[in-house]
Amino acid sequence: MRAAVLTEFGAPLTVQEMPDPVAGGGEVVVQVLAGCVPPYAEEVFNGRRNYPLEPPVVPGTGGVGRIVSIGPDATRLRVGDLVWCDCTVRSRDDALTPDITLQGWSSRGDGGARLARHLHDGSFAELMRVPTENVYALPTEAEGDPARWSSLGVYVIPYGGLLAGGLEAGETLLVSGATGNLGSAAVATALAMGAGRVVTPGRNRAVLDLLADRFGPRVRPVQLTGDEDADRTAMSAAAGGPIDMVIDLLPPAAPSSAARAAAMTVREYGRVVLMGGVGMLGGADLALPYPWIMRNSVTVRGQWMYPRSANVGMIRLVASGALDLNAEWVRTFPLDAVNDAVEYAAAHGGPFDRTVLAPPAN
Template identity: 65%
Template sequence: MKAAVLKAFGSPLSIETLPDPILGTGEVIVDVVAAAVLPYANEVFSGERKYLLTLPVVPGCGAVGRVHAIGPDATRLVVGDWVSCDPTVRSRDDALAPDITLQGWSARGEGGLRLQKHFHHGSFAERMRVPTENAIPIGLIDPAEAGRWCALNLLLVPYGGLLAANLQAGETILVSGATGNFGSAAVAVALAMGAGCVVAPGRNETMLEDLVRRFGHRVRTVKLTGDEAEDRERMKQAAPGPIDCVIDLLPPFAGTKAMRAAAMTVRQFGRVVLMGGVGMLGGDDLALPYPWIMRNCITIIGQWMYPPEANIRLARLVRSGLLDLGNWDITDFDLDNANEAVTQAAAAGGPFKLTVIRP
């Protein structure tokens, strides 16, 4: 099969012919039709993000494709099914605290690296092998729309945080980082889940206006000034009432002030979900005040990725019409132009834009 291979951090992807993946029990082989290129892929491939990723590797975080072969333990999947390949691979020998690797992307700790040795290669290839439970049926789709369905893996990240927060219909939620790639996706998912209002702070006024244009009066935008106290008050005033929940999806290069300002807008007994990258590359600690957390009975939730059942639930939101994948503009590249796709994703990786490789 043809694949794009990362041989060394800082080097371009090499287009090569590799052996087809070999099927094992508990696994599925998928013919990749479309694979999303994340906007920060260039930062992963350069080594800037310092992700745990053993080289050489076929990178790529998730895909949409058709089942090529199934193992003996599959009871529902059949060859030809359209599936979304969930990149979050969990070890099967500790249900309470599984080791995790993001297939073709990164690992969490030593256990994740051991798991990565087997589920190693990602989606920038004509075929990939995934655990049976990671091949999520999405029903019949038009092959031309496969790239649009790649948005599922983007949407799953904030969806995991919103499920962890137990977001309820009618609640007001503030999305910290709302003008970013994951943050704008969080706005879309929160509204699909029935949020009464989404407060969307940011510095880019054009992107803030675009959120209102897409989603209407249930989105309340706030132009940030950089002054922590002032921004906190602006966010509170933008909400129609108390803010029930805050979810942070700011990237690693963001400072702590904007995140702290957002977190401390939440009401008494409110919830704050941390799943962005603040502090991953160094810098100040978040430093939320202990007395404020304790006396206001604030629940702080750390959430990395999403629970396994989120895949099926999210696909149902799309199929029901509550979540519209038509919001995403897709730019396609073939596998031979994988390096150009990485460059394009970095240059045009704003909200509701998706770069896709179609092997």
């Protein structure tokens, strides 16, 4: 097979011939049809994000594919099935606190690193070996546009955070980082789940207007100024009532003050879910006040990625039409143009803008 390989941090990816992967017990091999290229991929490959990848490695964050072989323990999947491949791989020997690796992308701790060495390569390839439990059958409507359905990898991340926070129909949600790639996906997903109102703070007026135009009056945009107190007041006022939940999806370069201002808009007994990258590149800590959390009975929790069940829920949301992918801007690149795809993704990381690597010839 052919695959795009990161040979060292700071070097361009190179397309190489590699041995075809072989499915062992508990594994499936898929022909990769489409996989999203994250807007921050360039920062991973040049080493700026300091991800624990071990070159040489085939990167990639899952995608849509077609099964070409299965291990002996698969009972429902069949060769030829169109499937979604989730990159979030969990160890099988600890049900309570499993080690986690993002196949072909990142990992957590020593256990995650060991898991990453076994499932080393991701979706920037013609073929990919995936754990059986990470493969999900897609509905027939996905057959016509695998590239568009590869956006599942974007939406399922904030969906995991919304599930972690227990978002309920009719509630008011504030999305911190709403004008970004993941934040805008959180807005769309929350509305598909039945959120009554979604407060969308950000600095980019054009993107705020785009969100309001696309989703209507349930979206409450707020233009941020950088003044923490003033921004908190403006966000609270825009909600038109109590804010039940805040989800933070700000990128690593964002100041902690922006995340704190958003979090502290939540009502008494409200929930705050932290999923962004604030502090990952250094800088001040989030520093939420202890008395505020305690006296207001606020629940603050972190959420890295999502549970396995989120994949099923997200596929259902899209298949039902509750979450519409037709408004996505999708630009596909063949495998040979992988470096062009990475460069394009970095320049097109706005709301509903997807860069997709499609290994078969376009």
